[in-house]
Amino acid sequence: MKVVIIIPTYNERENIKNTLKALEEVFPQVEEKYEMHILVVDDSSPDGTGEIVKELMKTKNFVHLFVNKEKAGLGAAYIKGMKYAIEKLQADLVFEFDADGSHQPKYIPGMLKEVTKGADVVVGSRYVPGGSMPKDWGFDRKLISFFGNLMCQSVLFTWQYKDMTSGYRVSKTSFLKRIDLDALLSKQFAYKIHLYYAFHKLKAKIVEFPIAFVDRAKGKTKFPKNNIIDSLRVIFTLRFRESKKFIQVCIVGTIGAIIQFSIFNLLRLKTAPEYANVIAVEFAVIANFIINNLWTFKDDKIAFKNIKKLLFKFFQFNLISLGSISIQFVVMKIGVSVLGRSTLLENGLVMIGILIGLVWNYTMYTKLIWKKKK
Template sequence: MDMKPSESIKKVCFVLPTFNEADNIRSTIESIFLEKKHVNKATFFILIVDDNSPDGTQQIVKDLMGQYQNLKMITGEKKGLGEAYKRGFDYALSELDADIIFQMDSDGQHDSKLIPHFLSVFEQGFDLIIGSRFVEGGSTPEFSLRRKILSKVGNLLVRYVGGVSQIKDCTSGYRCIRASFLKRDSIKSLSARGYSFQSSLVCELTSQGAKTKEIPITFTRRISGESKLSWEDQVEFIMNIPRLGFRNYQDFIRYAIVGVSGVFVNLGIYYILTRFFGISQIVSPIISIECAVLSNFILNNFWTFKGRNLQESFISKLFKFHSIAALSGATNYGVFIMLISIFTINDLVANLFGILLGAILNYLINSNWTWRKFD
């Protein structure tokens, strides 16, 4: 592949975080360097960021460094995928002066033969090229039903809360990035330390104006070993979703504040009805929930979405709001039951995920229907 003079590539750095990848790392490194013959006007570097693997990964890399001059390695404590990538980006920018940085898994699940295609797309002026499993032509044939559902739901949350609905695969680990975008302080200060760093990075790059393109990939089975995705990573991913909303949507922040106020209205009315008026614990929740819904509606109508959909009547919007509240509640319950019964996920994590999904669904429908911007 020939690069145009205006887009000539001097240095391409592949950043590969590793932890216990002794069975996979040699073939991954060799397959990447093998693709250099298909790319002109480019120098390939591979940077291994190893989290002190106890299985001999580092020794294998050191042996290969004698064969490949542009193979580098840095080591450090195991603090999560995101922290490893940030260390790798910093080294690639400061020590290697990279023009393009690739993110790739070190376990062989990303097809190195696509590297020339990534670079040809970069040549067209794109700043972020994502190897996507969810665009036409992409696939995840080795995913279990459980992983497919969780991956789809996770991407849906990131896309619409993070303001990147145009991107189909926000959690893919196969990416090509214009290095200048990674020099910005907002990238260096991303708080996500684990797997959720991937989605945070996509949201931040697009908010900084990165021109993005997705190309289809097939996500294959690991050559050897087990996935490094832990329960801690999954919890962090869920907790990171609201942060993505806070970074991108003022309306979402106000909507969340109103939602929290509704909790206090609900509890306060319930307490007053049961403690001061002696109303039964069966009837009181119905009244307190309705008061919370009305409170939320009024605050959203006159604060969160002030000035939106002024043509529609107050009563009509109130009816829509009630309907959506019922739908989001049913979604919350349905997701909770599915996660604990089918996927045997911890009940507290499942409930949190259901609440989060229900709340986001509530926001999205109300924002785009009850208080739509345009009629």
Template sequence: MTLVRKMRMTDMIKPVQLPSPWGDARLTVVVPTYNEAGNLPALVERLLALPLPGLRILVADDNSPDGTGEVADKLAIENPDRVEVVHRAGKEGLGRAYVDGMSRAIEGGAEYVAQMDADLSHPPEALPGMLGALLSTQASVVIGSRYVPGGELDENWPLYRRALSGWANLYVHTLLRVRIRDLTAGFKIWRADALRDINLERVQSNGYSFQVEMHYLATKLGHTILEVPIRFEERRDGVSKMTTATKVESALMPFRLRSKHRNITR
């Protein structure tokens, strides 16, 4: 049975200083992008400022028409040993971008793989504490959670988004029986070995339901999942990528997951 534990993090503003060798861990942060030219430079700057010398950034851009790919290339030239860009053919969905980026991160030698949005809704400064929580436990993945004690939502997050997020969590909980409070969370750090065990090639979700499928697979395979609180911010630049199509996919996916992964084995 998967063990889901809740842990408080006391400081979500100032990044914690991890002792060696924890702070030197090979951590690759995968950031899918589509029209995030206004946010990406600030995100990369904040990530590279963290006290994690082993941190690398992999931007997976879906041929953004606003020039995000070119912005990412410039950042990679300025930081050749720490920023890498994967240019994808087009907008194939968040799930496909993550599968591509995470697979490349593992192939590149990452011991740990983080995933986060490019819109600055996830606080980069929380990553050292999340990595410390992962390394100090037997967890396979640490989730930056909005819905455990201590977690917060930006006061500017629209009411309809709060309602949709709450309904989605209740809906998936009911159908899949996964004991995670923030089932749709997109801010996480995985052990590379856990991702190999899950086998990214069998992940089918294209959109935001990728998060649910990954949690479901980890649960079915008996991995320990740890949630720590974060403050989730509303994006300051650009627009949300949540479309009617992604909402429909997310609504149907739990039924598909129950059928597809019912008898999953390693």
């Protein structure tokens, strides 16, 4: 199996030689089935990092170089490197690995062993037992890292992962090929968060492997100042994408309620109010079904031509709506009998009923009516 260690560089003249040497030294400890290669992605570093790599390539045929014309960001460099590793080097696995000495090569054999045991992605983690942060890092940088991870976990609901902002990772290219790398939301550091989430969505087996992250050996940081804002943008955009359908279902529900009120008021003077309301409810249900079909779930739309299927789904939709009404009935019944009666309380119970009803509707719509085709 071919393993390509991707190393992005920008002005790492003082580090690159040592980094490549240290990597080469651990290669003999790697299981024999892994064929190790290194790909440096250099953004035409003015300090001549690329020239040093070219010199080394004369004697080391496992070292490769990809040169970018200009500095385009950490994410951009890794994405280019991944594509090159997949298309030109036919890599089965790629490492994301920094040039500055922060990522210690001694973990590579262990991380690959996890792949042998069945992992699709192995993340070098600072927040699992055995992992650690640089001792000489200031309180502020540690705090930023800690809260960055906390934000990822709480906004994306990914509590099972402890270090979503780690830069040290090995992943199977079979998974990378299924991800649109050009569509990752950031070309900076935050691409890491998006990529981690993309692996999670693909149900990749992700293992966090404890690492001691150490401070950069030499040279200056390239960590851009807008990184925090950029990472927050990525996290919240991912969350919004996930919640989009739920928000749409809420909007459609509100439209339904407006329709129900309007029809009810049109009919109530001509018919008994209980009948007027039943007719009004059914109008709202029909409208909700049509709008959800054309808008919320347009990707999984039930074709209007397919009358039999449409009628069947509409029948199911009615049952689901009935379920929602029943939930609201039960909430009110139990609420009042346990807590007693008052205007505020009963309105609160209506609110709770609506919320539970919404979750019920959303779940049934996605799992039953507009189930994703595999």
